[in-house]
Amino acid sequence: MTEQFDLPLAGRAETTGHVELFRSYGRFETYFEDAARMRVVTYCDSPEFILELFDRVESLERLEVVVGDIADYRERLIDKPELANRLEQLKRDDKLILYLCETKEVHSKLYLVEYGVESDDSDGSDETDVSQQTFECADSDSAADGDGTNTDESEDAAGTKTARSATVIVGSPNLSSNAWTRQANTGVVFETTTDTSLWGDFVDFYEEHRCWRSLLRQW
Numbered sequence: 001m002t003e004q005f006d007l008p009l010a011g012r013a014e015t016t017g018h019v020e021l022f023r024s025y026g027r028f029e030t031y032f033e034d035a036a037r038m039r040v041v042t043y044c045d046s047p048e049f050i051l052e053l054f055d056r057v058e059s060l061e062r063l064e065v066v067v068g069d070i071a072d073y074r075e076r077l078i079d080k081p082e083l084a085n086r087l088e089q090l091k092r093d094d095k096l097i098l099y100l101c102e103t104k105e106v107h108s109k110l111y112l113v114e115y116g117v118e119s120d121d122s123d124g125s126d127e128t129d130v131s132q133q134t135f136e137c138a139d140s141d142s143a144a145d146g147d148g149t150n151t152d153e154s155e156d157a158a159g160t161k162t163a164r165s166a167t168v169i170v171g172s173p174n175l176s177s178n179a180w181t182r183q184a185n186t187g188v189v190f191e192t193t194t195d196t197s198l199w200g201d202f203v204d205f206y207e208e209h210r211c212w213r214s215l216l217r218q219w
Contacts, residue, residue, distance in 0.1 A: 015198050017190040022173060025180040029056070031167050031189065034115050036061050041110040041209045042175040043068040047076050047083055049176050054090065059116060063090075065175060066099045066209050068106030073098070099210055099218055109187075111169040112206055114194060163195035168202045 005019055022028045032038070035057055045067050054060055067073065077084040090096035171187025173180075192199050 015190055015192040015196060017188065019188050020186070022171075022185045022187060025177075028173055028180075028185070028187075031111070031113055031169060032057050032060075034059050035113045036116045036164070037114040038062070039064045039110075039112040039203075039206050039210075040175050041066040041068070041106065041108045041206060043105070043107045043109065044178070045069075045175040046177055047080070047087055050096065051083065051086055053175075054095070060095075062095055062097075064097045064099070064210070066101075066106065066206075068101055068108065070101045070103065070105050073100055097218060106209060108209060109171055109173060110202070110206060110209070111167070111173075112199075112202060113167040113169070115165045115167075163193040165191075166194050166199055167191050168199070 032053070036059055038060065040063070042065060045065060050063070050065070053063070077087070087096065168190040169187045171185060173185040173187060190198060190202075
């Protein structure tokens with residue numbers, strides 16, 4: 001039984017990736033370890049799940065979530081003043097931004113995860129088992145060769161830009177506990193850096209969701 005498989009692509013191994021069947025949230029969450037910034041598009045989420053994510057991932061500095069469900073988000077906070085207060089504090093601290101759909105639902109699921117500059121994002125992918133196989137993607141275009149519009153590089157004390165390790169996941173998991181209740185999820189996982197054109201393309205893809213100004217409002 002194959003739960004993960006390689007998709008070999010010609011070219012240099014600038015970016016590696018695999019298609020994976022996630023049988024549990026524990027496996028999915030390994031890609032969030034040491035994350036510094038996350039940008040997520042999800043159909044549904046839960047406020048409790050967001051707070052748990054901040055509690056579990058101590059390195060997380062900023063989380064942006066595009067929520068595709070058009071249901072009134074405030075209903076999820078009824079009779080939960082402590083939960084609402086914690087979310088408000090994260091917003092005031094500029095750690096959490098929610099973008100809510102008002103007129104049209106979005107069913108996309110996309111995760112852009114950036115790690116700390118010194119992070120070694122070895123999420124256990126070397127432990128290749130029947131649930132995962134990898135592929136390589138040529139990505140010779142870096143920020144140094146282009147305009148750098150969509151790269152996410154950090155600056156050290158000397159002002160030198162440094163690319164971060166990063167992961168992109170495109171697939172079925174929602175950012176909610178219900179996504180892992182008696183069900184499995186599938187995702188395509190790319191492990192790359194923030195100076196690659198692949199990363200820039202996915203940032204553009206995320207922005208395409210986030211910038212539907214006629215459909216989205218910030219919460």
